Amino acid sequence: MVECGRHLNIEIHTLSEITEVAGSVGNYTVTVKQKPRFVDMDKCIACGLCAEKCPKKVADEFNMGISKRKAVYIQYGQTVPLKYAIDDSSCLYFQKGKCRACEKFCPTGAINFEDVETTKTILTGAVILSPGHVPFNPGKYDYTGYGRIPDVVTSMEYERMLSAGGPLMGHLAKPSDNQEPLSIAWLQCVGSRSISRHDRSYCSSVCCMYAIKQCLVTADHLPSHATQTVFYMDIRSHGKNFDRYYEDAAEKGVRFIRERPHTFDPGPNGSGVSITWMDKDGGKRTELFDMAVMSVGMEPPSDAEKLSKIAAIDLDQWGFARTDSFSPSQSSRKGICIGGSFSGPMAIPRSVTQASSAACKVSMELASAKGTLTKERTYPEERDVDQGEPRIGVFVCSCGMNIAGVVDVKAVAEYAKTLPDVVFVENNLFTCSTDTQVIIGGKVKELNLNRVVIAACTPRTHEPLFQETLKDAGLNGYLMEMANIRNHNAWVHKNTPEMATQKAKDQVRMAVAKVALASSLRSQSVPVTQKALVIGGGLSGMTAALGFSELGYDTVLIEKSDQLGGNAHYLEKTADGQTLRPALEQMIADVENNARITVMKKATLAEAKGSVGNFTGLIQTEENARTDVSFGVAVVATGGRETKPSEYMYGSDPGVFTHLEFDAFTAGKSDAVLKAECVAFIQCVGSRNKERPYCSRVCCTHTVKKAIALKEMDPEKQVFVFYRDIRTYGVFETWYHKARQLGVIFIQYDSDTKPDVRREDAKIVVTATDPILQQPVAIYADYLVLASAIESSGISGLSQLFKFSVDEDGFINEAHPKLRPVDMSVDGLFVAGLCHYPKPVDESIAQAMAAVSRAGVLLAKTEMKLNPITSFVTDRCDGCALCVDVCPYHAIRLVEYQGHASMQKRIETDTALCKGCGICAATCPKGGVQVHGFTLDQLMAQVDAVLKAS
Amino acid sequence: MGQSFEPVIVGFLCNWCAYAGGDLAGVSRIQYPPNMKAVRVMCSGMVHPELIVKALARGADGVLVMG
Numbered sequence A: 001m002v003e004c005g006r007h008l009n010i011e012i013h014t015l016s017e018i019t020e021v022a023g024s025v026g027n028y029t030v031t032v033k034q035k036p037r038f039v040d041m042d043k044c045i046a047c048g049l050c051a052e053k054c055p056k057k058v059a060d061e062f063n064m065g066i067s068k069r070k071a072v073y074i075q076y077g078q079t080v081p082l083k084y085a086i087d088d089s090s091c092l093y094f095q096k097g098k099c100r101a102c103e104k105f106c107p108t109g110a111i112n113f114e115d116v117e118t119t120k121t122i123l124t125g126a127v128i129l130s131p132g133h134v135p136f137n138p139g140k141y142d143y144t145g146y147g148r149i150p151d152v153v154t155s156m157e158y159e160r161m162l163s164a165g166g167p168l169m170g171h172l173a174k175p176s177d178n179q180e181p182l183s184i185a186w187l188q189c190v191g192s193r194s195i196s197r198h199d200r201s202y203c204s205s206v207c208c209m210y211a212i213k214q215c216l217v218t219a220d221h222l223p224s225h226a227t228q229t230v231f232y233m234d235i236r237s238h239g240k241n242f243d244r245y246y247e248d249a250a251e252k253g254v255r256f257i258r259e260r261p262h263t264f265d266p267g268p269n270g271s272g273v274s275i276t277w278m279d280k281d282g283g284k285r286t287e288l289f290d291m292a293v294m295s296v297g298m299e300p301p302s303d304a305e306k307l308s309k310i311a312a313i314d315l316d317q318w319g320f321a322r323t324d325s326f327s328p329s330q331s332s333r334k335g336i337c338i339g340g341s342f343s344g345p346m347a348i349p350r351s352v353t354q355a356s357s358a359a360c361k362v363s364m365e366l367a368s369a370k371g372t373l374t375k376e377r378t379y380p381e382e383r384d385v386d387q388g389e390p391r392i393g394v395f396v397c398s399c400g401m402n403i404a405g406v407v408d409v410k411a412v413a414e415y416a417k418t419l420p421d422v423v424f425v426e427n428n429l430f431t432c433s434t435d436t437q438v439i440i441g442g443k444v445k446e447l448n449l450n451r452v453v454i455a456a457c458t459p460r461t462h463e464p465l466f467q468e469t470l471k472d473a474g475l476n477g478y479l480m481e482m483a484n485i486r487n488h489n490a491w492v493h494k495n496t497p498e499m500a501t502q503k504a505k506d507q508v509r510m511a512v513a514k515v516a517l518a519s520s521l522r523s524q525s526v527p528v529t530q531k532a533l534v535i536g537g538g539l540s541g542m543t544a545a546l547g548f549s550e551l552g553y554d555t556v557l558i559e560k561s562d563q564l565g566g567n568a569h570y571l572e573k574t575a576d577g578q579t580l581r582p583a584l585e586q587m588i589a590d591v592e593n594n595a596r597i598t599v600m601k602k603a604t605l606a607e608a609k610g611s612v613g614n615f616t617g618l619i620q621t622e623e624n625a626r627t628d629v630s631f632g633v634a635v636v637a638t639g640g641r642e643t644k645p646s647e648y649m650y651g652s653d654p655g656v657f658t659h660l661e662f663d664a665f666t667a668g669k670s671d672a673v674l675k676a677e678c679v680a681f682i683q684c685v686g687s688r689n690k691e692r693p694y695c696s697r698v699c700c701t702h703t704v705k706k707a708i709a710l711k712e713m714d715p716e717k718q719v720f721v722f723y724r725d726i727r728t729y730g731v732f733e734t735w736y737h738k739a740r741q742l743g744v745i746f747i748q749y750d751s752d753t754k755p756d757v758r759r760e761d762a763k764i765v766v767t768a769t770d771p772i773l774q775q776p777v778a779i780y781a782d783y784l785v786l787a788s789a790i791e792s793s794g795i796s797g798l799s800q801l802f803k804f805s806v807d808e809d810g811f812i813n814e815a816h817p818k819l820r821p822v823d824m825s826v827d828g829l830f831v832a833g834l835c836h837y838p839k840p841v842d843e844s845i846a847q848a849m850a851a852v853s854r855a856g857v858l859l860a861k862t863e864m865k866l867n868p869i870t871s872f873v874t875d876r877c878d879g880c881a882l883c884v885d886v887c888p889y890h891a892i893r894l895v896e897y898q899g900h901a902s903m904q905k906r907i908e909t910d911t912a913l914c915k916g917c918g919i920c921a922a923t924c925p926k927g928g929v930q931v932h933g934f935t936l937d938q939l940m941a942q943v944d945a946v947l948k949a950s
Numbered sequence B: 001m002g003q004s005f006e007p008v009i010v011g012f013l014c015n016w017c018a019y020a021g022g023d024l025a026g027v028s029r030i031q032y033p034p035n036m037k038a039v040r041v042m043c044s045g046m047v048h049p050e051l052i053v054k055a056l057a058r059g060a061d062g063v064l065v066m067g
Ligand SMILES: Cc1cc2nc3c(=O)[nH]c(=O)nc-3n(C[C@H](O)[C@H](O)[C@H](O)COP(=O)(O)OP(=O)(O)OC[C@H]3O[C@@H](n4cnc5c(N)ncnc54)[C@H](O)[C@@H]3O)c2cc1C
Pocket: A535, A536, A537, A538, A539, A540, A541, A558, A559, A560, A561, A563, A564, A565, A566, A567, A568, A571, A573, A574, A575, A576, A603, A604, A605, A637, A638, A639, A640, A641, A642, A659, A660, A698, A699, A701, A702, A790, A793, A794, A795, A798, A832, A833, A834, A835, A839, A840, A841, A842, A844
């Protein structure tokens, strides 16, 4: 958020609504109505005095009404921009004509009761709509007791109750009597997967996982004898690494009950909730829980319809923005794109991916105007301060209550004043806020500070921000050091505040000692090769190549086989029901006829060198021809494959197929299939087991759609599906519903009650225990289709070449599973499609577009700055060359030079290759090679500072 | 009786794993004793043996290198 707020090419309009979108792609005029804030943004310093003095309390919507906020407020501590606002619907002055307390106390005179609504127009080439979703409100549901039984809460309310920064400070308490709850039940699919009047027929996709997360976090918060119970229909942990998390929860004692409770009553004396359900054996069971959490689903935003009319876009039957499998972020109006969960229920990684794909689509639409209106950040010339005495400024952050709730920040600030070279100390509510940056910059200039210490959170996320601030103030960004008194202190030493305060002082002392020895560092620039390499020519790879070409970059696409298209050749329809073939053929033709795309078939990458912006490689084709290639970025889209099962008579019985085989077999609607009386499917074959402890994500939907096709071919055909959980997440749920309506019979099994399969004359007999009938059932099928697992393909060699990381299941790791879902662990490499994780066509395409968007950020520059944290050679090097061999990046060479009397030797380091790991520095016995920003002196100064207890 | 013994531990934490793990411990609110003071390094391979020897010689009760 902070980055967004600081970005030069992003303008934020808060309290604003669009009222009209006129024009067409490339030339839209958007009318925006901005509500009055009643607080002057330029003057507000977010000191919070107004809110402290405001007498009017109202329910705090951010905390789901569990706590109160004032009529003048900020929604939460990290809001961007961090500026207070008056809510005129509850303000006493607006409602009753008198008060104006805030005005009296505001130290900067920022309150402005005369503020009025304004209307502006914004000229823009394209629009991205990302209004998200809202949680389902179970108030309409009377049977769960929500609203009637105090200890029944929604998952959103519970999330705030669990949050350490929330209204209960993470100390769970029952709403009825404030006692710690020791037994909590979750009810899944509240408002989802039901066609009753108030509900939504789709699956909200995210609630199973958040419920499991809440169970595990709850277990950490409560004594070990506390219990967590989840009532569910299917557990849908279909995302990357999600099944492991689910298994882990079950192992840790979370009780999962596959039943739908039907009665919720208040517990004795109105405390707790008594839940009744029908047990497997048909018996009625009632249990008393201290609390029940409703896992509510997602709904389109309440004003989705209004927004769709204003933007003139279509909504789907549920009120989400209509998009298309082949262009998953494109709305029905050209130039208007959809980002995130406004296009359907989805979790964070997919929302982020979807939003990046919308950014890609917009860049493609506006490619001809690229760069014409962008602003570049310029900095004042840097002061040369390396020689002078250190003058250190220390800024100690309260982080709202995050730090100040545990660490005595005032005492830390006082202590910092006593440290050598420190000339200024200040405590801020949020040191990272935009306003504090102005303050820091001002102090640097006013007091001629030449080093800065920020005692706040982690440099891993916030260092760039504070470096910018220094640069804006004419100081080199590397003259700053952070003391991590939040993540490494306040958050982890809650129970020992005195020791935490002491440690914070130690941390500040260490940072001061280090920064005093810091020197200015400058990054070298290297030219960027403005070309892309795409590895793999399936739907993902082709989408990426077309995207790059539209943005104006030449692309080399290499495909291992002799044809483009990958798995899509074997699929009949996309998950949303569109026929694939025509679109696939069109796409292949577009790629092959594109002047900017060089397609190389029967080709693989044999060598790769270099780093982001400047890779080179060698492509090898089957005929042994070798071609050099240079590229600035690469997208890895090597896809996946359906595995061959090793059970259920696969391979030995001609009636047993995998999905893709059965699709091919039925493609011609052969007589055999027409005549078949009964077809059985077994799910999770090779998935969700020891060998592959993950869910293959697409097979449930694939099965359900095939089952429908069979029923539609002949309603008399019997179709049985043996499953563990049906994972038709999101709107795919409607296919599942349709299949059941058409009479497809679903029989549940568990990992230890797998079905048995044998051949009896003309039939394949599948036996299993029906959990509803509690009896063995035997199905006599003509064909048995196995939903076999999907594996990644083609990445082991590549991961060696580029040294990128791959997870335990063989899928490519992303840089951050939630926030950077298409960046890989190696800078300049991006991932799309099945090689990242199994996913349907629309998600593969969205990910490929997101990869183009992310890679496009790098390709747009003609040169790129290198990280200056690299090794450098000192006078003490005598050419012993001990370091040369230990460098894992081959960045060190031994060179000869003419000394006073004779030829001498010393080493030279290559800044472009050096990653700054410092193995050389630790190897050298003489301090002949060091790492900028982490010199031996600096590290030693920190060690000494630790030992010099205050 | 004096105070109970509180060891002083110098930790060298690799920016990419152990230090990041420390950040995550914070986000997850995992509680641990405050005795270790972290020196962030860009790789545990950066920790010169001399740093460890000197830390111990100058009074550290323990040194942790995590990476
Ligand atoms: C069994 C199965 C069932 C599916 N069912 C559905 C469904 O019902 N609905 C739906 O929407 N989606 C379904 N999918 C998913 C869908 O097929 C994919 O999302 C989509 O085809 C995108 O794939 P891709 O481009 O990522 O990979 P792929 O289609 O696998 O393409 C990867 C390409 O890369 C090439 N390659 C591999 N390694 C290298 C290398 N080292 N160098 C160069 N080239 C290489 C391969 O030859 C291949 O052409 C299913 C997938 C499978 C496997």
